[in-house]
Amino acid sequence: MDAAVKGSIGVFDSGVGGLTVLRALRGALPAEDFIYLGDTARLPYGTKSRDTVVRYASQCAGVLAARGIKALVIACNTASAVGVDLLAQRLAPLPVIGVLEPGAEAAVRASRSGRIAVIATEGTVQGGAYQRAIAARRPDAVVSARACPLFVALAEEGWTDGPIVEAVAHRYLDGLFAAGPDRPDTLVLGCTHFPVLKGVIARVLGPDVTIVDSALTTAEVTARVLARHGLARGEGIGTVTLLATDGPARFARVGSVFSGEPVFPDDVEVIDL
Amino acid sequence: MDAAVKGSIGVFDSGVGGLTVLRALRGALPAEDFIYLGDTARLPYGTKSRDTVVRYASQCAGVLAARGIKALVIACNTASAVGVDLLAQRLAPLPVIGVLEPGAEAAVRASRSGRIAVIATEGTVQGGAYQRAIAARRPDAVVSARACPLFVALAEEGWTDGPIVEAVAHRYLDGLFAAGPDRPDTLVLGCTHFPVLKGVIARVLGPDVTIVDSALTTAEVTARVLARHGLARGEGIGTVTLLATDGPARFARVGSVFSGEPVFPDDVEVIDL
Structure with a gap:
């Protein structure tokens, strides 16, 4: 070799x-x-x-x-x-x-409206690194971020599908994706745990939201x-x-x-x- | 004074x-x-x-x-x-x-059948301290223990009641409390987070299980x-x-x-x- x-x-x-x-x-x-x-x-x-x-x-x-x-x-x-x-x-x-810059880059490429949601751990959301990395690429982007600690616990428990995960996903995401002109068209999975929940998250959000899997x-x-x-x-x-x-x-x-x-x-x- | x-x-x-x-x-x-x-x-x-x-x-x-x-x-x-x-x-x-000995002591006093369930974090369950403390007081006790990490996350999120908590409680507890002669009559809340979920846990288990709140x-x-x-x-x-x-x-x-x-x-x- x-x-x-x-x-x-x-x-x-x-x-x-x-x-x-x-x-x-x-x-x-x-x-x-x-x-x-x-x-x-x-x-x-x-x-x-x-x-x-x-x-x-x-x-x-x-x-x-x-x-x-x-x-x-x-x-x-x-x-x-x-x-x-x-x-x-x-x-x-x-x-x-x-893992951060590729996710931010993909989100900016995927979003038509510039309204991008990020879900992550509390530390990542509060640190604001995704928000900054997206803003650096698209200054007019409107980024909303939410910590989803239950997703971490569900993933670690191996509960990656079924009614419990779906109910938790609704509770976290329904507000973030409320209908209206501000509804994001792109969601960044900003935590390495979240890709295993992608199926449920996609089902809850419907086909008009692009999910960026940073993995x-x-x-x-x-x-x-x-x-x-x-x-x-x-x-x-x-x-x-x-x-x-x-x-x-x-x-x-x-x-x-x-x-x-x-x-x-x-x-x-x-x-x- | x-x-x-x-x-x-x-x-x-x-x-x-x-x-x-x-x-x-x-x-x-x-x-x-x-x-x-x-x-x-x-x-x-x-x-x-x-x-x-x-x-x-x-x-x-x-x-x-x-x-x-x-x-x-x-x-x-x-x-x-x-x-x-x-x-x-x-x-x-x-x-x-x-917090451990008082909980074990109360469980032994509360249990008629000697079948006692303990829910706690993974570390506490694997460390076996509750199991030992109960056995030291009642050597014929049959102790079953289960780690319930989602309960920790739910409590920290402030989601202490409602259908999600109830569904999680069923998933953790239904197996532990399956009907039959081995069904525990006492449950020790072996994690300081769990008392805020006591209402839901009590509803899921019904009135024939005594809940020991170690707090x-x-x-x-x-x-x-x-x-x-x-x-x-x-x-x-x-x-x-x-x-x-x-x-x-x-x-x-x-x-x-x-x-x-x-x-x-x-x-x-x-x-x-």
């Missing part, structure tokens, strides 16, 4: 939610090897200070860099908001891709970046290595929901940070 | 859930002053190692002790499970009361311990001081659900641990 295309793609998240990004990456780049690190011992990042998140993200990136990655994907909204530029500088010339958009951007840098592998079936800082049993159980395929505790290597 | 009865009752929790315990304590001991500390910067405790929880609990107790408390209530199941004996030794002769039982035990030590105040209206290690806005918003009365951000003093 050409030296340039050797090496894995490193992916990290504060926990298991980023496995939706890994899943999308594997779909887009089936020939690549991936190393995923979930910093499960220290989650959630969303409630921690900026300095702490930067420190944790740097440690995660360091672990992956030491394993010889050729690109880094930050599959965590909180860490993406504060860490992409810094980690890109530190790891240069390694490409570093966050998918991040995977598309990563594929383009790899191709541009001459780092993409053309053929073969890649491997996946899973690392966590705590609790392989829980990682496997909850991770299976987000991976879309079974994860077993023995698949997870526990490391210390 | 008699010197023995001066001083506040210190209460700490990893976050705001322990405010249900504070509420019960104020109901049982209206003349007392309380200082509540929520270690919101470092929650959740439930997923952390025993050593870390002991260290955090000791720091919380230290802050409260420095403010001249006359008794300490550990309003956190995780910290109660690992820290009551240790903190009681360190703070002696100050009485130290956890109430802890308050009763605290009142008895104070009386026994000659530390109880007979008259007056006590005060409440609220401390948190992070986020007064969120503390106030979510705390209002658990306190059963409005909490304002200005009421919350942020301290560093």
